Amino acid sequence: MSREILEKIDYLVGSADIIESMPDLPLKVPFADDVKKYLSDVSKVLMKDSRSKQHSDVITFAFWIRKASIAQLEDRYAFEDKNFHLGRGIAFHIAPSNVPVNFAYSLVSGLLTGNANIVRVPSKDFPQVEIIADAIRVTLERYKEMKPYIALIRYEHNKDVNDELSLIADTRIIWGGDRTIEEVRKSSLPPRSTEITFADRYSIALIDSDAYMEIEDKMGVAFDFYNDTYFSDQNACTSPRVVIWTGDKKEEAKEIFWNKLYEVVKEKYLFQDIQGVNKLTSALLSASMESEPSSSVDDSMNKYGAHVEEHDDNLMIRVSVKKIDSTLMNYMDNCGFFFEYDCRNIMELKVLCNDKKCQTIGMLGNAKMLEPLVRSGIKGVDRVVSIGHTMDFDFLWDGYQLIQALTRVVCFNLAGE
Numbered sequence: 001m002s003r004e005i006l007e008k009i010d011y012l013v014g015s016a017d018i019i020e021s022m023p024d025l026p027l028k029v030p031f032a033d034d035v036k037k038y039l040s041d042v043s044k045v046l047m048k049d050s051r052s053k054q055h056s057d058v059i060t061f062a063f064w065i066r067k068a069s070i071a072q073l074e075d076r077y078a079f080e081d082k083n084f085h086l087g088r089g090i091a092f093h094i095a096p097s098n099v100p101v102n103f104a105y106s107l108v109s110g111l112l113t114g115n116a117n118i119v120r121v122p123s124k125d126f127p128q129v130e131i132i133a134d135a136i137r138v139t140l141e142r143y144k145e146m147k148p149y150i151a152l153i154r155y156e157h158n159k160d161v162n163d164e165l166s167l168i169a170d171t172r173i174i175w176g177g178d179r180t181i182e183e184v185r186k187s188s189l190p191p192r193s194t195e196i197t198f199a200d201r202y203s204i205a206l207i208d209s210d211a212y213m214e215i216e217d218k219m220g221v222a223f224d225f226y227n228d229t230y231f232s233d234q235n236a237c238t239s240p241r242v243v244i245w246t247g248d249k250k251e252e253a254k255e256i257f258w259n260k261l262y263e264v265v266k267e268k269y270l271f272q273d274i275q276g277v278n279k280l281t282s283a284l285l286s287a288s289m290e291s292e293p294s295s296s297v298d299d300s301m302n303k304y305g306a307h308v309e310e311h312d313d314n315l316m317i318r319v320s321v322k323k324i325d326s327t328l329m330n331y332m333d334n335c336g337f338f339f340e341y342d343c344r345n346i347m348e349l350k351v352l353c354n355d356k357k358c359q360t361i362g363m364l365g366n367a368k369m370l371e372p373l374v375r376s377g378i379k380g381v382d383r384v385v386s387i388g389h390t391m392d393f394d395f396l397w398d399g400y401q402l403i404q405a406l407t408r409v410v411c412f413n414l415a416g417e
Contacts, residue, residue, distance in 0.1 A: 005164045012121060012133040013140070014151030019118060023168055025148055027086040028114035030407055031074045035111050038143045040067040045135040055128050057101045057231070064393065065108055073112070077395050077403040084410040087114025088194065089170030091406060094184055095119060096175045096198075098235040100126035105393040106173055107136075107150070113406035116149045118165055123154060162187040169193055171406060196405055198237070198398050201359035202329050203390060204352065205240035206343075208365025209253035221364065222260035224388025228362055230269050231391075234334040238360045238383075238390040241332045242324065242339040244349065246365065250342055258318065265315050265336065304328060309340075324348070326355035346373050353378045359398065362390040 006016035028035065046052050046062035053059070063069060079085045091110040095103035103121045110117040121129050133152050140147050155161050166172060166187040174181050177200045189195060205225070215221060229239050245254065305322035317337045321328065324341050332339070343349065346369050352358060353373060358380030361370070364387045374381070382399040385392065395402045 001168065002164055005160050008155060008158065008161060010154040012129070012152040012154060013137045014147075014153070018148055018151050021148055022090050022116045022118070025116050027089060030085055030087070030113050030403065031070070031078060032114060034143065034145060036067070036070050038139060038146050039065040039070060039108060039111065041142065042135050042139045045139055046132065049131060049135065051127065051131050055131065058128050058131055061101050061104050061132065064105070070112070073395065083412055085407050086410065088406060088408050089115060090168055091115040091117050091171050091173060092165050092169035093117060093119040093173045094176055094180060095121055096177065097122045097124060099232060100128035101132065102175055103129065103152070104132045106175065107152070109395065109402050110406060111149065113403060115171070115406060118151045118153060121152055121154050123156060157183070159186060171196065174198065194405070196400055196402075199357070201237035201357050201398070202332065203238050203240050203360035203362065204242045204244060204358065205362045205387060206244045206246065206365065206370075207253070207257070207387070208369070209245055209247035209249040211247070211365040212253045212257065213249050218256055218260050219263070221257070221387065222264045225261055226264045226268065227388060228390040230265060230336055234337070236391055240338075240362050240390065241329065242341060242352070244341050244343050246343050246346070246369070258316065262316055269315065269336075325351040326357065328352070329357070346370065347376065349373055350376055350378060353381045355380045359383065360385065360390050362387045
């Protein structure tokens, strides 16, 4: 291992010495007692930190690692066979650059499955990263035995560093999307090592207008949808890009839903000029999608019959379309840019949900309506969750069972037993 390369890294938690020692560490069992106690205390530190209160995603993470939450995870995912389960060894995590707290969930997944963890945090200076890294580091002073299992690092794109860390990795977890996966895969893994990749994905919302109209707390729905979308500027793969309406009260429900959401956005959203410029450009492009084909307008854009809904400003851009398919996502944007579609038969969504890039359906209504669609054999959609919970992390993610993917099984199969 090259010390010179390791010293090119900025260490938020851990050191070059820690990384050099990781190949000799003993593996832990999943949900080891010392790991659970350590994470519970990290949660307490975060809850007491006054900075955390300014960031709901930090508070959500702190709740996720508290003692009761980890106990629930263990009840759901603990192995019940007669085999012995251990971590795979060293887990090298590459967190996405645009979701501040993802690195922490990835780290916890590695710790609870018994691994030593090297986590590359976002290069952008998010305050959430600093808050969580501080809590992890402070708590380690009371858990000396955990120190060798955690390194939080930051470095600019550097193949030499990727090479060095990949060569000692027993598993590599890449969260950064297609381009990051392509770049990191230029660095070889050892033959026995495994890899988990989280590619570029998109998500949709499905709202039954009849069910929506029966809800008394419609402002609560608006806050939930805001958290799914505007909170991350729709940068998260779980953030809905298309709102699908079903039921008989679509027009009435739309008017109330979008007006309520707009009230929340005006109150909570920090709008930047560049976001307005980007959304305006996308809106103009969408407007061209409804025009007649010409030499300057791509035929593939005209097929959607797109219409940009009128609004006082561009805090929210709604583009209604008469047709949906996976190529519609070529025109998606962030920061409150939504396509909208009226659905008459749930099977109309197959052209969208059969795309492997389609990840999550955030739903308001009876999920049973989706059964014919799922049973049709769609290749996309890994999660169906309630609106307001699309960003909730779980060990079952993107179709991966992380508890299994990050552990190794020692099979006990003795004759007569």
